[in-house]
Amino acid sequence: MIVLEPLEIPKDQPGNPWFPLPRGAALFLAYLGRLVYLHGYVLSLIARRRVDLRLSVFQMATVGVASLPIATITALLSGMVIGYHFAVQAGQLGVSAYAGWLVAETMSRELGPVLVAFVVAARAGSAMTAELGTMKATEQIDALRALATDPIEYLVVPRYLGAVLMLPLLTFVGDFAGVLGGYVMSVIAPQINARVYFTAIPANLEAWTIIAGLLKTLVFGMVISLVACHEGLSCRPASEEVGRATTRAVVYCIMLIYAADVALTAILYPG
Amino acid sequence: MEPSEFAVQVRDLVYRVGGRTILDGLTFNVGRNSCLGVMGMSGTGKSTLLKNIMGLLRPTSGDVLINGQSIVGLSEQEMAPIRRKMGMCFQYAALFDSMTVAENVAFGLRRHQRLPEDEIRRRVSESLGRVGMEGTEALYPAELSGGMRKRVGIARALILEPELMLYDEPSAGLDPITAARLDGLIASLDRERGMTSIIVTHEVEELFALCDMVMMIHEGKIVALDTPQALRETSDPLVRQFVEGRADGPITV
Known part of the structure; x- marks a missing residue:
């Protein structure tokens, strides 16, 4: 299985004369190719209903319930900060009544999806890589295969879902x-008028704004689970490597989430 | 297709990794209901050979046939029915550390056979009993010694009653009594259930007692493949040095 092998291009391997690429670019393309392959593999298993429901529900609880407090606190604090900034700016422009709507718009378009994805990548994604990497290093992945169990089906599909x-x-x-x-900030800070905070939201915030933000997170969820599982499965069998793979997983997740965010924002919010 | 007379056929097997040749053109057959022992220095590719036979590693070139069917290039899904008839005991047991002993041993049954929970429990305790690990069902691998883990690993592989069993250093790290008991178990499985075994170990006496044929690998090549009796009497200096466990000789460390 290609995804179980560390991604590397040997230094002494001659380049392709028809398609010369610098080493870094070749590695990047090979990496993306592996993610596409892994995604195709996972989707084909789901299409054939090769899904362990018990494990999938367990992973939903691990990713969802366990990340809920930190995701909520992060979003709450970010809302407070931007609420404060918006209120001051809106006050200067004489449109204080719109501060609440601006917060809602910013949270549902951008900050909510991206911040929550970062929190899940850091909390659940890193745990996925560390767990799978340790399983790889201690031959547990080989043991799964020896027991006629596909590690992608058993380990990756539930984490993906x-x-x-x-x-x-x-x-x-x-x-x-x-x-x-x-709103909490608007109650605390004197610059903000708490009474009008919510008034402009119902009339101005469109359902599509919220839905498009949530659609983005479907893609972020794919990125987090596929990158984290790939880093764990392809990890070299050593404890130091598990640590490196975990760091790599979080860094790659953040970069790919941002890259996907740019593309998805352009597609989902064309106006 | 006629069933092959050999459980395992290895043809010109080459395995290279990172520019290093680990296995260099191995060719041998393992007959049904027989036991092949594989011995050699550490790092000569014995475990790599077992992983190639199990399909866990893909050979650089050459072929591996299980019951006459080539397994090289098969997908995980295609390998699954073949692996269900095979069992592997890993060098460091490779138990699932987030599961209890009972869950480890029951893993194959739960994945591949729909059995009532009572039956699974009965088979788990029977399998653990065979390796002298009764009463450890609720323990986690971290609570076991290395030798105990290895025995649970064997119980986990045996519960599906495989036709072909691959043992990687089955008695390393075990006390002599447990090791002897395990050897007895392997011998009885071969004899009574018609199981085919491949055993990799440094323990020369263990191999000679258990196996019909013994193979010695040195620097990735087969240097001897014969009956235990013939290897005891051989004049080949490599084999003699290894069998007699001498520091001086053609093999240098």
Whole structure:
């Protein structure tokens, strides 16, 4: 299985004369190719209903329930900060009544999906890589295969479903928490008028704004689970390597989430 | 297709990794209901050979046939029915550390056979009993010694009653009494259930007692493949040095 092998291009391997690429670019393309392959493999297993429901529900609880407090607190605090900034700016422009709507718009379009995805990548993604990497290093992945069990089916599919299904829910809660955070700030800070905080939201915040934000998180969930599982499965069998793979997983997740965010924002919010 | 007379056929097997040749053109057959012993220095590719036979590693070139069917290039899904008839005992047991002993041993049954929970419990305790590990069902691998883990690993592989069993250093790290008991178990499984075994070990006496044929690998090549009796009497200096466990000789460390 290609995804169980460390990704490397041997230094002494001659380049392809028809398609010369610098080493870094070749590695990047090979990495993306592996993620696409792993994704195709996972989707084909799901399409054939080769899904262990018990393990998938367990992963949903691991990703969803366990990440809920930290995701909510992060979104709440971010909502407070941007609520404060918006209120000051809106006050200067004489449109204080719109501060709450601006917070809601920012949270559901951008901050909610991205912040929650970062929190899940850091909390659940790193745990996935560390667990799978340790299993790789202690031959547990080989033992699974020797017991006629496909590690992608047994390990990756439940984590994929856990992340993809739970991230939109966590983000929905995060969006609410952010708006609430802005309100809390409006009550505390004298510059903000708490009485008008919510008034402009119903008339101005469109359902599509929220839905498109949640759609983005489906893709973020795919990125987090696939990157984290790939780093764990392809980890070299050594404890130091498990640590490196875990760091790599979080860094790659953050970069790919941002890259996906740029593309998805352009597609989902064309106007 | 006629069933092959050999459980395992290895043809010109080469395995290279990171520019190093670990296995260099191995060719041998393992007959049904027989036991092949594989001995050699540490790092000569004995475990790599077992992983190639199990399909866990893909050979650089050459072929591996299980019951006459080539397994090289098969997907995990295609390998699954073949692996269900095979069992592997890993060098460091490779128990699932987030599961109890009972869950480890029951893993194969739960994945591949729909059995009532009572039957699973009965088979688990029977399998643990065979390796002298009764009463450890609720323990976690971290609570076991290295030798105990190894025995649980064997119980986990045996519960599916495989036709072909691969043992990687089955008695390393065990006390002499447990090791002898395990050897007896392997011998009885071969004899009574018609199981085919491949045993990799440094323990020369264990191999000679258990196996019909013994193979010695040195620097990735087969240097001897014969009956235990013939290897005891051989004049080959490599084999003699290894069998007699002498520091001086053609093999240098």
